[in-house]
Amino acid sequence: MEEIDRRIVTLLAHDGRMSFTDLARETGLSVSAVHQRVRRLEKRGVVRGYAAIIDHDAVGLPLTAFVSIKPIDPAAPDDAPERLAHLAAIEACHSVAGDESYILKVRVASPVALEDLLQQIRASANVSTRTTVVLSTPYEHRAPHVASEPASDQDRPA
């Protein structure tokens, strides 16, 4: 992936609805050339999708928290992500190095809803939890600074 693709990715990361016409103007290519490139980036999975960025306060989910989890039985098979996937309040699940095994990012309506969610997490995955409540979010969803590092050839599908 080279210069123009990186520029397209950056532009779309900032405005996922930018038109092909505008992308063409910004890159100096024709509309059909950028169209081709965007479709290729989507097909290769570099662009994985598009999403509206939602104000969680405005939709009744004003409470964000990070929940670190640790298995009660360290010998049991670790399938926590699948066991927790049904809980819609969980926005993200990261496997991490360190004392705990996963960090979950969750969004709920209230402290009581968080309490309820934690019980569901513990019950669903047989884990203990440690919760860090978010007080405010100065910024979030900042677009990546796509520099020069390319995807390796072996990552590229036929």
Place this chain on the structure above:
Amino acid sequence: MEEIDRRIVTLLAHDGRMSFTDLARETGLSVSAVHQRVRRLEKRGVVRGYAAIIDHDAVGLPLTAFVSIKPIDPAAPDDAPERLAHLAAIEACHSVAGDESYILKVRVASPVALEDLLQQIRASANVSTRTTVVLSTPYEHRAPHVASEPASDQDRPA
């Protein structure tokens, strides 16, 4: 905000490029009615923007980490978010309850780049850092389950 708006928000959260035509079909409204509602949701800040979801591995940022920071001098004014905003590797900054003051989510190209970033964070904001490296991400960017809770009247601009 009621039923149809919540449905629109959910659909756009899943596919930020969905056409007004498709939104109209899904909601049972006319294209212009949906158009009106989307513009209003944008204007009110319920929909804060649109973004392409990027595969960080494919753009040369395969290393994700959470960096918790704590001021060296607890008496100094806390302006860490502004002091750190210039670092493009920082995707998000959350003020949190607990022992530390902020949790940063960062994306870098390599362990060396992370080491360098941590030095920059410490120097820029006069903080100590505690870093949790992400090993893998089972899921991320899941759309919120927009239930029934409305935005309060006083949140609504004229």
Place this chain on the structure above:
DNA sequence: TATGAAACACGTTGCGT
């Protein structure tokens, strides 16, 4: 991989209800 043009679909606006 690029371009330009043609065919088509969509976004956008104004007006009537």
Place this chain on the structure above:
DNA sequence: ACGCAACGTGTTTCATA
């Protein structure tokens, strides 16, 4: 607040280089 219809713009495909 919604629907309809007209208009302009954006998307998509194709022929060509």
